[in-house]
Amino acid sequence: MNKAKKWLSLSLSGALLLGLLAGCGGGSETTPAPETTAPVEETAPSEPVAGGILRYGTDSEPTGFDPHTVSEEASLRVINQLYETLVATNADMTFYGELAESWEIPDDVTYIFHLRQGVKFHSGREMTAEDVVYTFDRVLGKTEAGDIGALGSSSSYFGGIESVEALDPYTVQFTLAEPNAAFLNNLTSNYGAIVDKDVIEANGDLMRADGGTGPFQLGEWLPDNCVELTKFADYWEADRVVLDGITYYLIGDESARLAALRTGEIDIANLSSTNVTAAEEEENLAVLGYQTNDYIAMGCNLSTPALQDKNVRQAMSYALDRQAIINIVYNGQAAVSSMVPPAMGHWSLDVSTMDLYQFNLDKAKELMEAAGYSEDNRLTLKLAAGLMDSLRQAAVVIQQQLAQIYIDVEITNLESGEYVDIWGKMSTPEAGFDLMVVNDGAGTDPNRAISFFFGSTASANVFGFSNERVDELCALGIATTDEAQREEYYNEAQEICIDDCTKLCIASPMKYFVTSTRVHGFSPSAADSSNFRDTYLTQ
Template sequence: MKKKLSMLLTMLCVLLLVGCSGGGTGGNQLTIGLSGDAISLDPVMSNDNQSSNVTTQIYEGLVKLDPSGEIQPSLAESYEQVDDVTYRFKLKEGVKFHNGEELKASDVVFSLKRAIEAPNVTHLFQTIDVNSVQAIDDYTVEFKQTEPFAGIIPALCHPGGFIVNEKAVTEGGDDYAQHPIGTNALKFVSWKRADSIELEKFEDYHGEGVAYDKLLFRVIPEPSNRVIELESGGVDIAYDIIATDIKKVEDNADLNLIKALDYGETYMGFNTAKEPFDNPKVREAIALALDVDSIVKAVFHDLGQTATGVLPPTLNYSISDQMEVRQQNIERAKELLKEAGYEDGLSLTISTNENKDRSDMATAMKEQLSQAGIDATINILEWSAFNEVIKNGDQDLFMIAWTADSSDPDTFLYPCFHSSAKGEGGNYIFLEDPKVDELLEKGRYAQDDQQRADYYAEVQEYLMDIYAWIPLHNKEMTMGTKKEIGGVHLSPLGFHSFTDVTIGE
């Protein structure tokens, strides 16, 4: 009898353990459904949101964006701008890496130099003189810029500015990205490609630890499957709830839906180096032939908003909230085409990638453009092929999105509109306008906040006046969570920290 009772108790304990650890949720594990896998867990070896969603939990930078969008010290206890080009950071003492090494200024110097020279993120830190980055002592770091760029501190909030352990990277070599070492509240455990990434609580974290023991990222590419997993308890949090699933999540009493605008904009670009799109009248005619608001609402429903200006409203110095959506005017569009010498109409091609939202918008645009005598052909391309077309200047019109890498408008406006960035650099409209270049350069290097605001306001108005591109849509990020999950904040950068998340009863 005692033997049978012992066996029953053993089986009961096993069942209880399985109940606590099985599935995606329960106990002290937080499970998150991602739409795609990471590319690399080395912060300078990639610049994609899927990788950043994971690295943001493992690493920390000198500074960080708080939930309200303000910049706060992180690994830096404090920092100061010594002069127009010099910045000095005082590090927190006693901070441990996941391998037990203490954070020293030498690790920061090593990390910043890697970032400055890394192709994926060098555009964020290119104003830093790599030879000037130095350790003043074990807990003080200083660098100088080649030009006085005020946006360098926001740039350091990007994962490219995360601090790595010099010893771990050097000894890890090419294998380091598979075994990352950071200082954050979660440390790396394992990575099953295209399946899952597991992290666990770092007991020696220098700040307040996480409220759970493990974090499991599950790769679930199909949007409907992420919602099913959220409903069934397979995940606690699901990324990227699409428009057709929004109501399902909102109507579920056990779930929450979180939405927030990011730093990006979808736009219709003109190849301004190619006839007839080098003519502002033609660009204006095309813009006036479109009812952008109706197209955006039909495609995106209630997600995001119709864009009004060239700079997303979430970015510093944006004046988009002061602008209105341009109204369709078919008759004026016809008049402008006549004035430009195209009284008999115009033929063009709209290129975009294999993205359903964009292909749906292109289809609606084709119909509307025909009302003004414009015959549009839609060219849907695989991403890499589309990328080659727009970088090489082979496009007429094209549809794409651009997302800033920091809260500073320079990381949006400079690559998209400065003549030095034509093609490969992000200026896919091949704009070469001295006034735009001058205003962007003044905005980049001005130290006075009001001066920067004035320069950026002027360039935004001018770009809209010359119809440099047609603003279409400002994206709204979406995330579904179980009701008992708290502390989730969506970052406009597009990747999110989960170290403050709580799991209620």
């Protein structure tokens, strides 16, 4: 039985679901499940109630917890609780110091950070400037133990760093090769998480080890079942953390997650818009909706001969009825999007009037016929989708829409680990797939949104797109702090990427957390970097 089927069967049986929740410390006396679904008091107490385990129903299996190499959502949900960065952003995207209490920028290429003193890793060792130096040596491929530089995961973020120096135990200086307007933004990503050198040297990597400073530390991980985090007693802001821990239960079926919320077996879960209406009708549940910086897209493997023809790629863009996909997959709760989603404000192009975003079957068929295809000579393409509900559903709608323009799509839904492995090969024949439906995060700066996924040498440019002008525009955009000039550069880059159609961006969805009304102090983040540091439970 594959993982998806295992989660589904666990989810659809009440008895088995209770067994699942009993793992990883489930059923703790500090957080008993309510015996009924009667509504609780809506008014939160004036002071947080100490203790309790937050029970999170998650939709997919983490692949590991190394912040410098992992990018899929299920893992990042956990990583965000374990690790911290020098700086972070508030809900309004302004910066504040996290592991750095302050910083200064004496010139365009120099950043000096003053670290908080007394911050401890989960190992108990104090974090110093040498750990910051080690962290960035690691992501840039300058270390021996735990070297991940060959993976290139952080090249689009930190490749412009010339040096990182410890000026004293609590002061670190970054010197850039050239000005980088997105540098502070980049530091807020998981790739900028500060890690414990000793833990990496002892374990080889951080996929199943914990080298963080965050409010929670890694406890038990039972694959295909649950992940347990416990409160870190020596956290530098220990008085701020109220929960005793968090347990992530793997419940792949969305209807089962909603059922577990209704019966009080879990406290929080991510749900699609399809089930939000039902959740809103429950008096003991609260719905938190937010516009994300994520988007779904369909990428083309350019090693597939048929997809090297731009006519075919553009034909698929005309054949995609993006609004229909939004209506079916997201219940209308999403916005048509480029690779810079509307949540990023003025950085995002208004694609609603762009020609290649218009649903036009006649134009699509004309381009396919120009490429040599017809009803008597149909093209067959293999499409890979992940286990996220939205990716599976979008794949089916895409299959139906492309069937109208002489393209037969064969869908395979992959498990998380296999999906990530294939994703990294999607510009090569070794992938075994011609198309892939992806859910990508644009981050908080347009340079991340474009150069990270479309730069010719970028690690996340897995579909093989390459355009010298886009590379040039991204280089120009990162080198100036003039926002109007940056917007001009990135708008042109978006237009080129859209015209090429290697990656057909579709929609940026609203996302929803549904919580028990006893959950307080939790605010979702548009960049999906939500942290439970301030969350607490009422009984």
